[in-house]
Amino acid sequence: MASTEEIREGLAEIVNEITGVPAEDVQLDKSFTDDLDIDSLSMVEVVVAAEEKFGVKIPDEEVKNLATVGDAVTFIEKAGS
């Protein structure tokens, strides 16, 4: 199982690929909407890519609870364990 830092790095790569936000800005305390300026449709794309990369399922109703990068990393850690 990947470490927290490995998941954050993987997620940062995805965010960079989809939205162009620099990977180093994607830190655990950052809010997807307020800090990284990622809208709901880009968030769907990030989620789909994260599902593929980490082999987890992130249901639609869960996505709105993932406010920060840390929330997403925690969810992926739990879903993958």
Place this chain on the structure above:
Amino acid sequence: MSKVTIQAAREPRSSRILGIGGYRPSRVVTNAEIIEHIDSSDEWIRTRSGIESRRWASDEETVVSMSLAAAQKALADAGVQPEQVDCVIVSTVTHLYQTPSAAAEIAHKLGTNKAAAFDISAACAGFCYGLSLASDMVRAGTAGHVVVIGVERLSDLTDKTDRSTAFLFADGAGAAVVGPAAGPAEAGIGPVVWGSDGEHLDLIKQREDWRDALRNEIGPTMPHLVMQGNPVFRWASYEMAKVAQEALTAAGVTVDDLDVFVPHQANMRITDAMARTLKLPERVAIARDIATQGNTSAASIPLAIERMLETGEAQSGDLALIIGFGAGLVYAGQVIRIP
């Protein structure tokens, strides 16, 4: 028991699209006008949908009148006379007469010689559904020439105060004439890959049926269209990219053979995501008619093809991938030659 053999209509042959035509309503509706009724902004609408403006029909621009204009252009483009038309198929969800069909009236007004005529309901996949039916009719010999029309007045069923749909839906008509190809090498319509997924009926739908809308306690209302944007975006961007890939495989071609990609003009973001998922080569021209036309449901694909021919982004003979998807959920995709 009678021993006679029923005579087959004819040997199967190949089909192709012979002509395309569209009708765009005269009134341009800007984002500025849309946001008079919703809490939104021009910038929000552009970034979420790619829509800068759309067309809404006037009272005189009816489902039938817009269809007629589009069909007449398509017939002229095809060089086919109305009396050569054996069938008219109209796909629409906004012909607000339950009966008779729009197709019967259009077939008559077009000047066909009592052509078979019927409407189909396949929402935003309607043009591709109709094209598949028309192609099979021509191939089987059921019809010589078929006019397929996708037409909508979605503005009639749009809730102008719903910030998730008010900016999206629009009006227009697009038509294609389908007829026989000279031989198998000239075939212009690939096998359809289609289906439905009624489990997700609620993602895009008319809010209530007409009976409930008319008996509403607050008085008669229009049964508006409602949509859950994010799940639809996910389904369209990823599941439909798989269907598009299957349509390529069914036609025996790859993305490298394509010249043009014309997805239903649902949302520019869906088009972009599909193009990325399909890994389309950069030289493939991608339809982006939605920017000034909005989402016209069944009309969007023929309208987009017409625009690409006008601008030179597409040429006659180009290999195109088309795919429609929408409420139902329903979907259909095929590879075609641009007429």
